[in-house]
Structure formats: C-alpha cells, structure tokens
Amino acid sequence: MEEYLITTDRLTxxxxxxxxxxxxxxxxxxxxxxxFIGKNGAGKTTFMKIICGLANKTSGxxxxxxxxxxxxxxxxxxxxxxxxxPGIFTDMTAFQNVKAKCLAAGVYSKEYVDGLLALVxxxxxxxxxxxxxxxxxxxxxxxxxxxxxxxxxxxLDEPINGLDPQGxxxxxxxxxxxxxxxxxxxxxxxxILDELSRIATDYGIINNGVLIKEMTAEELQNAxxxxxxxxVDDLEAAxxxxxxxxxxSYRLIGENTLALSERIDESASINSELxxxxxxxxxxxxxxxxxxxxxxxxxxxxxxx
Amino acid sequence: xxxxxxxxxxxxxxxxxxxxxFIIYSFIMAMMTSVMSFSLSFESESSHVPTxxxxxxxxxxxxxxxxxxxxxxxxFLMSDVAGGGFVKSYLGQVKHRFYRIISKFVCLCIYIxxxxxxxxxxxxxxxxxxxxxxxxxxxxxxxxxxxxxxxxYLALMCVILFASAFVKGLVWPVIVAVxxxxxxxxxxxxxxxxxxxxxxxxxxxxxxxxxxxxxxxQLGSSQLVLSDNTxxxxxFVMILAVCYIVIFTVASCIVYEKRDIV
Numbered sequence: 177m178e179e180y181l182i183t184t185d186r187l188t189x190x191x192x193x194x195x196x197x198x199x200x201x202x203x204x205x206x207x208x209x210x211x212f213i214g215k216n217g218a219g220k221t222t223f224m225k226i227i228c229g230l231a232n233k234t235s236g237x238x239x240x241x242x243x244x245x246x247x248x249x250x251x252x253x254x255x256x257x258x259x260x261x262p263g264i265f266t267d268m269t270a271f272q273n274v275k276a277k278c279l280a281a282g283v284y285s286k287e288y289v290d291g292l293l294a295l296v297x298x299x300x301x302x303x304x305x306x307x308x309x310x311x312x313x314x315x316x317x318x319x320x321x322x323x324x325x326x327x328x329x330x331x332l333d334e335p336i337n338g339l340d341p342q343g344x345x346x347x348x349x350x351x352x353x354x355x356x357x358x359x360x361x362x363x364x365x366x367x368i369l370d371e372l373s374r375i376a377t378d379y380g381i382i383n384n385g386v387l388i389k390e391m392t393a394e395e396l397q398n399a400x401x402x403x404x405x406x407x408v409d410d411l412e413a414a415x416x417x418x419x420x421x422x423x424x425s426y427r428l429i430g431e432n433t434l435a436l437s438e439r440i441d442e443s444a445s446i447n448s449e450l451x452x453x454x455x456x457x458x459x460x461x462x463x464x465x466x467x468x469x470x471x472x473x474x475x476x477x478x479x480x481x
Numbered sequence: 482x483x484x485x486x487x488x489x490x491x492x493x494x495x496x497x498x499x500x501x502x503f504i505i506y507s508f509i510m511a512m513m514t515s516v517m518s519f520s521l522s523f524e525s526e527s528s529h530v531p532t533x534x535x536x537x538x539x540x541x542x543x544x545x546x547x548x549x550x551x552x553x554x555x556x557f558l559m560s561d562v563a564g565g566g567f568v569k570s571y572l573g574q575v576k577h578r579f580y581r582i583i584s585k586f587v588c589l590c591i592y593i594x595x596x597x598x599x600x601x602x603x604x605x606x607x608x609x610x611x612x613x614x615x616x617x618x619x620x621x622x623x624x625x626x627x628x629x630x631x632x633x634y635l636a637l638m639c640v641i642l643f644a645s646a647f648v649k650g651l652v653w654p655v656i657v658a659v660x661x662x663x664x665x666x667x668x669x670x671x672x673x674x675x676x677x678x679x680x681x682x683x684x685x686x687x688x689x690x691x692x693x694x695x696x697x698x699q700l701g702s703s704q705l706v707l708s709d710n711t712x713x714x715x716x717f718v719m720i721l722a723v724c725y726i727v728i729f730t731v732a733s734c735i736v737y738e739k740r741d742i743v
Contacts, residue, residue: 225741225742228573229572229573229574229578230569230572230573230741230742231741231742232739232741249576249577252573252574253574253576255573255574256574257569257570257573258570259569260566260569261565261566262565262570263565263566263567263568263569263570264565264567264570265492265495265560265561265564265565265567266564266565267495267496267497267564268495272495273567275491276488276491276492276567277488277567277570277571279484279487279488279491280484280485280487280488280571280575281484281571281574282483282484306565318570321570321571322570325574327574
C-alpha cells in the first residue's frame with residue numbers, strides 16, 4: 177500500500193460563486209517530487225496556500241502526516257513553503273532574513289543560518305541587501321527560508337518562473353539535492369513542463385480548479401512517449417512473431433492492441449512479418465506526443481466538455 | 482508566541498524608519514525647546530523655567546510624539562506584509578494566525594516604552610542645552626502622565642493594527658496613522674454630533690472619539706480640560722482607551738484568523 181504524506185478529499189475553495197479549487201482529491205507520496213501542472217488561474221496557488229495554512233478551505237478535508245484538519249497545526253509546522261514571490265524582507269541581508277525566520281521558529285544559531293545559506297548557494301553574499309539580489313538569488317533565499325525548522329515537506333509555487341537558464345539549473349539542483357539527500361517530499365508547481373519533467377516523480381494536472389489527472393512519472397512517460405500501435409486479430413500469435421523478431425518492449429493498451437516502444441520506424445517490416453505469420457493487422461499507426469501536447473490535450477479536453 | 486515576538490523585535494530594530502522617525506522627532510523637539518528658551522529670555526528673571534515633565538505635558542509635544550509613533554507603528558505593522566511579503570514564509574507554520582497580532586501588540590507596547598525612555602533622555606538634553614536647567618519635575622506625576630499617554634497611544638495603535646489586518650499595502654495604514662495623529666476623526670465625529678443635534682438626538686459621538694483627548698492630558702490632574710473648556714474625568718478616558726484596546730485587538734485577531742494571507 178502506498179504511503180501518502182498528504183491526501184486531500186474533495187478540497188474546495190470558493191470565492192463568491194467561483195470555485196478556485198473544486199473538489200480536489202490529491203495524493204502525495206512520501207519522498208516524492210510532485211509536479212503540479214496547470215495554467216494561470218487554474219487553482220494551483222490557492223490549493224498550495226490551503227495546504228500551507230495560508231488560506232482557509234471552504235469544504236473538503238486534508239490528511240497530512242497522519243493528522244486531520246482538526247490538528248492542522250501539527251502538520252503545518254512540518255511544511256515549509258515558497259508561495260508566489262519569495263517572502264523576504266528586501267531591506268535586510270540574506271543572513272538577517274534567515275535569522276528572522278529562525279527566531280520565529282525558535283531554531284536560531286549562527287551555524288544553522290550559515291548552513292542553510294550554504295545549501296542554497298548564498299553563503300558568500302555578505303552584507304548585500306536582498307533588494308539588490310537577482311531573481312534567482314531571491315528564489316534561493318526563499319527556499320532557504322522555507323527550509324528553516326527542517327520541514328519534512330516543501331511547497332514550492334513556481335520557483336523557476338522568470339529565471340534565466342542558469343538560475344533554473346541552480347534551483348533545479350537545489351530541489352534535486354533536497355529530494356535525494358534530505359528525503360524531503362516536494363510539491364512543486366511550474367509552467368515549464370520540460371523542466372518539471374526532469375525532477376518530478378509524480379504529477380497532478382489541474383484545470384479550472386479541478387484535478388483532472390494524477391499519475392506517476394512512469395505513467396506519464398508511457399502516455400507521452402512515441403509508440404507503434406498495432407491492432408491485430410490474434411494477440412498471442414502477434415506476440416510470438418514480435419518475440420521472434422527480437423521485439424520485447426511493448427505493452428497492451430487495448431483488447432487487441434499492442435504499443436511497441438522499440439523499432440517503431442520499422443513498421444513496414446513488422447507488418448510484413450505479422451501478415452506472413454497469418455496475423456491479420458487491422459490497424460498500424462505511429463503515436464506519440466510531447467508532455468506539453470499531452471497537457472494541452474488533457475486540459476483542452478476538460479475545457480471543451 | 483514568544484518566538485514570534487523575538488522575530489518581530491529583531492525586525493523592529495532593523496527598520497530604518499524607527500530611527501528616522503525618532504531623529505525627526507528629536508530635531509523638532511530641539512527646535513521647540515530653543516524657541517521656548519528664546520521666549521523665556523524676554524521674560525523677567527522670576528519666570529518659571531519648565532521641567533522635563535512639563536515639556537512632555539505640552540499638548541503640541543504629545544501630538545507630535547503621537548504622530549511620529551503612529552506612522553512608525555503603521556510601517557512596522559505592514560513590514561512583513563508589504564514588499565516581499567515575509568509573512569507568507571512563517572505564518573503557515575504558526576499554531577494560530579492571530580498570534581501574529583498578539584506579537585505585534587506586544588512589540589508596540591515595548592516600542593512605546595522605548596520611545597518614552599529615549600524621548601525623556603532627548604528632552605533632558607534639550608532642557609540642559611537650551612533652558613540651562615535640567616529638572617525632571619515630580620517623578621510620580623511624570624510617570625503617571627507617561628502611563629496615561631501610553632494607554633492612549635496604544636489604544637490608537639490598535640486602531641491602526643485593525644486597519645492593517647485588512648490590507649496588503651502600506652498606504653492605508655499610514656493614512657489611518659496620519660489621520661489619527663492629526664486628530665482628523667474629531668472632525669468627523671463633530672459633524673455627526675451636529676447631525677444628531679439637528680435630529681434632536683441627545684448623544685455625543687465625539688465623547689467616545691479617543692484621539693482628541695491626547696493633547697489635553699495634564700500632570701497631577703484627574704481632569705482633562707478640553708479645547709472648548711469643558712472637563713472630562715481622566716478615568717473615563719482611560720476606560721475608553723482600554724475598551725479601544727480590547728475591541729480593536731480582538732477584532733484584528735478575528736479578522737486575521739478568518740482571512741486568507743495574500
């Protein structure tokens with residue numbers, strides 16, 4: 177059985193008549209990097225704010241770290257967050273910002289602050305005020321603030337939004353380090369799907385406040401990768417022929433349809449071998465789409481419903 | 482809660498505006514004391530040279546002090562909301578959001594006491610420099626006067642605290658602070674009183690407007706003499722101030738607990 181760190185059950189947030197988050201039931205596995213995908217206004221930030229305790233829900237429930245809403249204070253203190261722009265005092269240095277947060281969390285020591293700043297690559301900024309930081313430096317400072325108190329989970333809302341390629345790489349490496357070395361569960365939203373696909377192990381796609389799909393990275397890979405789909409009358413015979421051809425990487429996607437993920441450019445010879453073996457091929461097509469295309473198809477589908 | 486207070490105090494002493502407001506206030510105090518010294522030089526030798534407590538008693542001093550403190554209070558209250566929005570980085574992890582309000586309240590109390598202490602030192606120095614005499618006056622009366630001003634300032638800061646609980650930007654709390662410091666609410670309440678009088682309703686809203694009592698607190702007196710030469714018991718004003726503190730602080734806590742942090 178999967179061990180979920182956070183599950184929500186029909187979580188809803190309503191502003192007047194508008195449901196910004198509409199009955200979202202999300203499942204975040206412990207130790208995962210959960211990529212939260214959705215266009216602007218889809219409800220990502222609102223959902224994340226509710227999880228972090230910065231916004232109140234209208235209905236539904238959250239179970240996190242084995243605690244229910246009734247004891248939300250117990251789990252909220254285990255969640256660090258970076259929501260929208262980094263929440264920093266711009267007239268203070270990186271050290272002073274982290275010290276302020278440490279004082280609030282009751283964990284201040286100079287070594288602790290220095291350690292956090294070193295982790296996010298801000299150990300050498302000295303007395304430079306945060307208002308003079310680049311966006312990438314601010315984002316990293318925001319992550320350092322989120323890490324104060326050693327949370328077991330991080331909620332990062334668009335942490336790479338607006339960053340230059342170098343900044344994106346730096347933030348990605350920090351997130352990767354936190355997930356792998358510190359075993360921190362991360363809920364991260366981003367518009368840059370390609371970037372998200374490099375770090376996420378799980379995905380949730382939200383559109384118009386509705387969570388329309390949850391899947392693992394593997395499932396998404398399968399859904400997005402190119403394949404040669406063959407529909408045949410005799411599945412077992414087709415499998416035998418493919419085996420004789422040395423093709424072993426395929427999966428069943430329909431009653432009589434196989435999706436081949438290797439030698440997909442050899443459709444003519446594969447078709448010829450199947451026919452020669454007496455297997456009737458009723459359909460043979462090459463399929464595949466990029467993550468962006470898949471996302472657009474999913475969200476567009478819902479929007480058109 | 483204690484940790485939040487520590488953080489807020491750390492933030493407070495790191496704010497430039499705490500020093501800027503006090504420096505400007507000190508400069509104006511120096512100007513006022515020098516003018517006082519100049520006017521005394523034209524009077525006979527037997528004329529009374531004011532003590533530090535009597536300088537503090539002056540209505541203009543109380544008004545000025547209030548104005549600067551209210552403006553700083555507004556900037557302090559919004560410092561973690563406006564700009565970077567530092568509040569987002571810690572408030573979710575706090576047991577109850579209203580702890581932030583309580584923490585700010587405690588910090589404002591400490592700020593007022595600190596300002597009074599610094600102000601007394603500045604006034605003492607100014608008296609020594611310009612009036613050639615350094616005398617605090619009746620210590621008991623001075624402490625009581627400062628205590629009363631403390632309660633009134635705190636009450637009006639709670640109004641600013643309440644205003645700050647609704648907004649994200651710095652502008653509105655500062656406007657509220659300036660209006661309170663300049664006693665603008667009295668203009669409104671006097672207009673309301675005129676309307677009530679016109680409607681033949683025997684009720685005064687101005688009586689319950691706190692800001693206009695500020696410049697009338699006096700040393701060693703249990704009565705306030707208002708600008709229209711009417712008198713009011715200090716005890717009534719203190720009870721009114723305590724009601725302001727309780728009502729606006731509790732209301733701020735409720736608002737902050739219910740609203741979303743944006």
